[in-house]
Each structure stands twice: as structure tokens, then as C-alpha cells.
Amino acid sequence: MREVAVLGVGQTKFGELWDRSFREIGIEAGLGALVDAKLSSADLGALYLGNMASGSLIDQEHIAPLILDYAGLAGRHLPGVRVEGGDASGGLALHQGYLAVASGLYDYVVVGGAEKLTDVSDEAATQIAASTADHEWEVVFGATLPALWALVARRHMHLHGTLREELAAVSVHAHEMGSKNPNAHYRNRLSIEQVLHAPPIAEPLGMLDCAPFSDGAAAVVLGPLEEAKRHTDTPIRIAASQVACDTMALQHRDDLTSVASTVRAARAAFARARRAPKDVRVVEVHDAYSISALVALEDLGLCEKGAAGKAYASGSFGLDGPLTVNPSGGLKAQGRPFGAVGVAQVVEIVRQLRGEAKDRQVPDASLGLCHDLGGTGATAVVHLLERAG
Amino acid sequence: MREVAVLGVGQTKFGELWDRSFREIGIEAGLGALVDAKLSSADLGALYLGNMASGSLIDQEHIAPLILDYAGLAGRHLPGVRVEGGDASGGLALHQGYLAVASGLYDYVVVGGAEKLTDVSDEAATQIAASTADHEWEVVFGATLPALWALVARRHMHLHGTLREELAAVSVHAHEMGSKNPNAHYRNRLSIEQVLHAPPIAEPLGMLDCAPFSDGAAAVVLGPLEEAKRHTDTPIRIAASQVACDTMALQHRDDLTSVASTVRAARAAFARARRAPKDVRVVEVHDAYSISALVALEDLGLCEKGAAGKAYASGSFGLDGPLTVNPSGGLKAQGRPFGAVGVAQVVEIVRQLRGEAKDRQVPDASLGLCHDLGGTGATAVVHLLERAG
Numbered sequence: 108m109r110e111v112a113v114l115g116v117g118q119t120k121f122g123e124l125w126d127r128s129f130r131e132i133g134i135e136a137g138l139g140a141l142v143d144a145k146l147s148s149a150d151l152g153a154l155y156l157g158n159m160a161s162g163s164l165i166d167q168e169h170i171a172p173l174i175l176d177y178a179g180l181a182g183r184h185l186p187g188v189r190v191e192g193g194d195a196s197g198g199l200a201l202h203q204g205y206l207a208v209a210s211g212l213y214d215y216v217v218v219g220g221a222e223k224l225t226d227v228s229d230e231a232a233t234q235i236a237a238s239t240a241d242h243e244w245e246v247v248f249g250a251t252l253p254a255l256w257a258l259v260a261r262r263h264m265h266l267h268g269t270l271r272e273e274l275a276a277v278s279v280h281a282h283e284m285g286s287k288n289p290n291a292h293y294r295n296r297l298s299i300e301q302v303l304h305a306p307p308i309a310e311p312l313g314m315l316d317c318a319p320f321s322d323g324a325a326a327v328v329l330g331p332l333e334e335a336k337r338h339t340d341t342p343i344r345i346a347a348s349q350v351a352c353d354t355m356a357l358q359h360r361d362d363l364t365s366v367a368s369t370v371r372a373a374r375a376a377f378a379r380a381r382r383a384p385k386d387v388r389v390v391e392v393h394d395a396y397s398i399s400a401l402v403a404l405e406d407l408g409l410c411e412k413g414a415a416g417k418a419y420a421s422g423s424f425g426l427d428g429p430l431t432v433n434p435s436g437g438l439k440a441q442g443r444p445f446g447a448v449g450v451a452q453v454v455e456i457v458r459q460l461r462g463e464a465k466d467r468q469v470p471d472a473s474l475g476l477c478h479d480l481g482g483t484g485a486t487a488v489v490h491l492l493e494r495a496g
Numbered sequence: 497m498r499e500v501a502v503l504g505v506g507q508t509k510f511g512e513l514w515d516r517s518f519r520e521i522g523i524e525a526g527l528g529a530l531v532d533a534k535l536s537s538a539d540l541g542a543l544y545l546g547n548m549a550s551g552s553l554i555d556q557e558h559i560a561p562l563i564l565d566y567a568g569l570a571g572r573h574l575p576g577v578r579v580e581g582g583d584a585s586g587g588l589a590l591h592q593g594y595l596a597v598a599s600g601l602y603d604y605v606v607v608g609g610a611e612k613l614t615d616v617s618d619e620a621a622t623q624i625a626a627s628t629a630d631h632e633w634e635v636v637f638g639a640t641l642p643a644l645w646a647l648v649a650r651r652h653m654h655l656h657g658t659l660r661e662e663l664a665a666v667s668v669h670a671h672e673m674g675s676k677n678p679n680a681h682y683r684n685r686l687s688i689e690q691v692l693h694a695p696p697i698a699e700p701l702g703m704l705d706c707a708p709f710s711d712g713a714a715a716v717v718l719g720p721l722e723e724a725k726r727h728t729d730t731p732i733r734i735a736a737s738q739v740a741c742d743t744m745a746l747q748h749r750d751d752l753t754s755v756a757s758t759v760r761a762a763r764a765a766f767a768r769a770r771r772a773p774k775d776v777r778v779v780e781v782h783d784a785y786s787i788s789a790l791v792a793l794e795d796l797g798l799c800e801k802g803a804a805g806k807a808y809a810s811g812s813f814g815l816d817g818p819l820t821v822n823p824s825g826g827l828k829a830q831g832r833p834f835g836a837v838g839v840a841q842v843v844e845i846v847r848q849l850r851g852e853a854k855d856r857q858v859p860d861a862s863l864g865l866c867h868d869l870g871g872t873g874a875t876a877v878v879h880l881l882e883r884a885g
Binding site: 108128130153159160162163165166167168169171172173175176181184185186187188189190191192193199202203206207209210211212234235238239240241242243246349350351352353354355356359367368371372481482485486 | 497517519542548549551552554555556557558560561562564565570573574575576577578579580581582588591592595596598599600601623624627628629630631632635738739740741742743744745748756757760761870871874875
């Protein structure tokens with residue numbers, strides 16, 4: 108297999124983009140990544156597009172050729188492939204783009220993620236989000252994603268002594284980081300008190316424990332590492348790209364407080380890259396709900412089980428600590444356009460490793476990790492990225 | 497890149513499977529392919545699943561881990577990836593499975609295609625089928641897929657002298673072949689008169705020019721060609737796997753009677769395999785509408801432009817001719833479960849190349865072609881398969 112590098116990144120603002128269509132935001136991100144990679148569309152071999160639910164959200168399937176078409180590339184007849192794995196669709200698309208370049212069949216590919224979530228009602232979006240859980244065993248009985256994650260939170264509090272205030276600290280941290288990110292859906296700071304007193308969604312989770320529904324798109328250009336120096340002074344090597352799955356329904360898992368797909372994907376990624384969790388300086392994890400972030404950090408091996416909440420509460424995941432978590436603001440503050448999230452995580456880590464993250468720059472980051480999760484964890488995708496220049 | 501072979505095939509009956517769920521049919525096809533390949537699930541590296549619209553059809557996204565879970569494989573934590581490209585989703589999933597094995601990251605993968613279409617109304621299914629066309633330029637103005645293909649048919653009649661009776665001959669041929677296929681949705685024979693007098697859908701296309709909405713699933717097991725002899729006496733080599741895209745909307749094309757994505761994918765496939773259209777003995781083409789089959793055969797280089805209708809009408813595409821078309825019965829008679837179609841085409845060609853097609857066996861087939869198309873052709877996938885044993 109060839110070594111694969113990220114050569115360019117692009118991203119739209121995340122938020123309620125009511126004046127912009129799905130195709131517009133997809134193209135903005137993709138062309139931004141091409142320009143950043145100093146490539147023209149003539150160099151491109153294929154497009155991989157991560158998207159969760161365009162059929163339900165905008166009555167449009169078949170969106171990879173749609174984006175190629177409206178980017179003016181229909182005449183090149185490039186392959187376009189949509190990849191879906193719930194809200195892990197973006198990370199999964201990146202895995203496919205990685206394989207496409209690694210196989211040698213394609214040299215340069217764009218991997219995009221895009222979702223237009225705010226053109227439907229919050230109720231419809233909640234139902235669509237729940238289509239990542241097990242329809243026949245969970246959703247028909249009324250379960251929603253926040254309700255399922257609330258079960259995980261209760262169990263985590265019971266088994267590991269996690270406190271309600273520690274959950275709240277996840278959101279406070281996310282908004283602190285988001286305040287430094289011009290692309291973030293939310294840039295306001297939050298206090299623990301505000302999170303604790305927000306309206307309940309599914310106890311113990313309140314409104315401010317839940318990431319918003321957002322519109323947005325992100326894209327990266329991948330190419331062979333051996334060619335990377337021709338395109339950028341700061342190529343970022345994909346040291347590992349790993350996917351793992353688990354049961355759809357929570358009830359079929361041995362332990363509610365650990366997501367086995369994350370554990371497996373992370374172990375495989377560290378083994379492949381010959382690195383250890385202690386080598387990771389900066390990480391973007393799935394924090395669709397405050398509890399999700401705690402479970403992720405623990406399952407990735409970045410915290411001991413039960414220790415993530417305490418670390419959040421003590422403020423140790425900031426820019427100056429040994430491990431910076433979600434400098435983008437994460438799903439909670441940067442936003443949650445389902446299929447775009449996993450690609451946006453990579454955009455953020457690439458900017459951190461290049462030293463281009465401005466107000467939110469982590470000092471001396473050479474290895475970063477991206478963790479993308481679908482639903483309650485039936486799909487997990489882990490990427491390890493490292494500075495190659 | 498490693499050479500890739502098809503080691504096993506499996507398929508459910510296609511039709512109105514009202515007593516069976518999406519997950520049941522997906523698992524039947526996948527396990528059938530594993531058994532046929534003499535592999536156990538312990539050998540598997542990943543699952544690729546082609547599906548067009550499970551979110552709209554069964555309120556369930558995230559279906560690749562769903563199928564792994566209900567196949568009893570959640571504990572193995574294998575990667576599962578859903579791939580979508582309109583009704584070309586199955587062929588596109590095969591392309592991804594091919595890349596996964598060719599890259600060397602995975603040894604054995606299952607590629608499945610599944611769709612459950614008959615649990616919604618025909619009207620809803622028609623709308624969902626139209627989500628493969630351009631929503632903003634075609635569908636909001638009332639266009640459906642048969643209406644768009646009817647425009648193609650009118651233009652083909654005008655430019656190439658194609659007759660209404662020649663279109664009807666496509667369906668007559670399909671049902672003749674379907675009558676020999678125990679998995680086919682329709683096994684009744686049709687006459688030209690019956691097709692001509694069926695209720696109009698979008699003139700010149702009538703009800704019997706249009707493939708049905710079906711439930712169904714199909715699967716293949718892929719592995720490295722060099723290992724294939726350990727699993728089967730009749731390994732089938734994937735000589736080429738090519739994808740190409742075109743504009744979403746018909747109105748943006750230079751020529752309504754040719755689908756550029758098919759032309760490009762076919763040319764690339766023949767070049768890669770160092771073969772020519774004349775070498776193809778048996779082909780499965782996209783015949784969602786009678787006109788689609790004529791356009792496909794001409795664009796693939798298997799007929800001169802304007803000659804496919806005459807060849808159908810003269811009965812030259814049967815089992816004994818120089819080129820056998822859609823021995824499975826095609827989409828028209830075997831059935832049209834969107835995302836399963838492209839995989840079922842490969843199942844049929846593999847059976848033909850192995851000499852296992854019984855009543856519909858083509859004599860001495862050593863090279864076969866599969867042509868999977870999304871919508872009106874924004875995605876085309878071409879696979880060339882050859883006997884390697």
C-alpha cells in the first residue's frame with residue numbers, strides 16, 4: 108500500500124445557513140481544499156462524499172455526481188461515491204478515499220462531508236438522527252439519540268462516579284474553544300450554571316449537553332505521500348485509518364459505558380502507526396452529547412475509565428495542557444452537520460499540525476487523532492495524523 | 497494493486513417480500529455468498545453494502561453495521577460501509593470492495609446490495625426513485641424517472657429511427673429470460689402486443705416498458721486472486737472495475753441518446769482489461785426502462801448506435817446468439833431492488849462464467865460485462881469479469 112497524505116483542507120462556516128443550498132456548501136468546501144492543495148480540478152481522480160441523510164433531508168440521493176456536476180466537473184466524468192455510516196459518514200468517506208489512493212488506482216482524491224440539516228424542523232431532524240440507532244429495537248419504542256446517550260450517562264455516573272457538573276464541564280470547554288473558531292456555529296462562552304439550568308432533554312442531559320443541528324461542509328485533498336512535497340511544505344501523513352463496528356442497539360452491549368467499536372478502531376490504529384495514546388498531543392472526539400466525549404476519551408485510551416469528567420472539570424484539556432481536546436469547539440460548539448463532522452475534525456487537526464490554527468493553536472503538535480462516531484457507536488472511525496515535513 | 501477475484505455469490509428471490517425484513521434478506525444473501533466461497537465469517541475483513549434509500553424507505557440509516565450485527569458478527573467489530581450512488585449503489589459498492597482488497601488492507605470482503613421497496617406505496621417509491629435525478633432542475637418541476645427516460649426514447653426514435661415495437665421487444669426478451677430464473681420477480685412471458693397495449697406511463701413508455709419496484713438482496717465475496725484457488729475451482733477474476741459520472745440533469749447533456757458516463761466507464765474498463773467489446777459473450781445491462789437497455793448496449797460499444805432495437809426485435813440476444821443480454825431477466829423481469837441490482841448482475845455473470853446457470857446457461861462464456869446505472873446516468877459502473885481457472 109502507498110503512503111497517503113493530506114495535501115489541502117477546506118471548510119464552510121457551520122451553522123444555520125438558510126440562504127445556501129447543499130450543493131453550494133459542498134462546492135465551497137471542496138474547491139477550498141483544492142486551492143489549499145495548489146491543485147486544479149484537472150489533477151483530480153475521484154470524489155468521496157460523506158453524507159448521512161440527504162434523501163430524507165433534501166429529497167436528493169445520488170449527491171456525489173451532483174456535487175461534481177455543480178462544481179463544473181461533469182465533463183471530466185470523474186467517479187463520485189457517497190459513503191454513509193450514520194453521523195460517522197465523514198470519517199468513513201475519508202477511509203474510502205485513503206484506500207483509493209493507497210490502492211494506486213487514483214492519485215488525487217477529494218474527500219468531502221456535507222449536510223443540510225436546518226431546512227427541516229427540529230422534530231424531523233431528531234427523527235432522522237434516530238435513524239442511526241436500531242429502528243426495530245429502539246426507535247419504534249420512542250428512543251431518540253439523546254435518550255439513548257442519557258442511559259449511558261446514568262450508567263457512567265453509577266459505575267464511575269461521574270458527576271453532573273463534570274458533564275456540564277464538557278460543554279463549557281467546547282464553547283470556550285468554539286469562541287476562538289470563526290467557523291463555529293456557537294461562539295458564546297457558557298458557565299457550568301447555565302448548562303445545569305438549561306431545559307432538560309433526557310435527564311441527566313439538558314439542552315446545553317447536546318450538540319446543535321447544523322448545516323455545513325468540509326473537505327480534504329488526499330494524495331500519495333511521495334508526491335506531497337510538490338504541493339505543500341507541510342504534508343500531513345495519514346499514519347492510520349481504521350474503522351470498526353458494534354451492535355446497533357445499546358441493549359445488546361456488555362457495558363453501556365464503553366463503546367467497543369472505538370476501543371477496537373483505536374487499538375488497531377495505534378498498532379498500525381506504532382504509536383501509543385501518550386504520543387497524541389491534540390484530539391478531536393465525538394461530543395454530540397457531553398457524555399459521548401467522556402466515553403470517547405476513555406475508550407481511545409487517552410484517559411483512565413472514569414477520569415475524563417474530572418479532567419474536564421479541572422480544565423486540563425485546554426490549549427496549554429499535555430492533551431488538547433476539541434480545539435475546533437467540537438460538535439457542541441463548532442456544530443454538528445452529521446456527514447461533515449468527521450471531515451471537519453481532520454481539517455482542524457491538519458491546521459493544528461501545520462501550525463495554522465491561529466487563536467486556538469496547540470503548541471508543538473506533531474501527532475493528532477480524529478474520532479468519528481455513528482449513532483451510539485455502531486460505527487467508529489479513528490484516524491491518526493502526523494506532521495511529515 | 498493486487499488482482500481481485502469473486503469467490504462466492506448469494507442472492508435472495510426478488511419480488512414483493514412482504515413477510516421479510518430488510519435485515520433478513522441482507523443476511524440471507526451475505527451468508528449465502530460466504531457459504532458458496534467456503535469461507536467462514538472468521539475470515540472476513542469488511543462489509544460493503546450498496547443501498548439507495550433505506551432512510552426514506554425503512555427509516556433506517558447506518559445499515560452496514562445493522563447487517564453485520566444481525567448476522568451475528570457484532571462481536572468481531574468488522575468495518576461496515578454503506579455506499580450510495582442512486583440505483584447504481586450496488587455496482588459502486590463492488591468498486592469499493594474491489595479497491596479494499598486491491599489495496600491490501602483487507603483480504604476477504606463481502607459486498608452486498610439490498611433494498612426493501614415494496615413496504616411503501618408505489619407513489620412514494622416513484623418519488624424516491626426520482627431522488628436520483630436533479631431535484632432542483634428536474635424533480636421540483638414534476639419530472640419522474642420514467643418521464644425523463646421517455647424524453648430519451650422520443651429523441652432516440654427521432655434520431656436513430658427506433659420503433660415503438662423495438663422498445664417493446666426489450667421487455668419481451670427480458671420476460672423470456674426471467675421465465676428461466678427461479679429468483680425472478682416476474683416469470684411470465686409477454687407478447688409485443690401486450691407491451692404495446694399496456695397502460696401508458698410516460699409516452700412512448702407504457703407500464704410494461706418499466707421495471708417493477710422489488711425487494712431483494714444479493715452478495716458476493718471478494719478476495720485476492722492468488723488465494724482464489726484455495727476456495728473455488730472456478731475463480732472469476734475482476735478484469736476491470738470502473739466508475740464514471742455525468743451531469744445530474746438531462747437538459748445539461750449534449751446528446752440525450754447517449755449516456756457519457758457509460759461510454760467513459762466502458763472505454764476505461766476495456767482499456768484496463770486489454771479487451772474489446774467483441775470479446776464479451778454475455779452482458780447484464782441496466783434496463784430499468786426499455787429505452788435504457790438500447791442506450792446502454794450502444795454506449796458500451798456492443799451495438800452500433802441505433803442498432804440495438806433492431807437486434808432485440810430480431811431475437812438475436814438470446815442464449816445461442818453471439819451476445820447474450822440480461823440472461824437473469826434484467827431489471828425488467830428479475831426485478832429492481834435499487835441497491836441490490838448491481839450486485840445481482842455480478843452474481844448472474846459469475847454463475848454464467850462458472851457454467852452454473854442451468855436453464856439459462858450461455859454456452860462457452862469466458863468474458864462477461866456488468867453495467868449498473870444511477871438515475872438517468874449521473875453514475876455508471878462497469879465491471880468486466882473473466883474465468884480465471
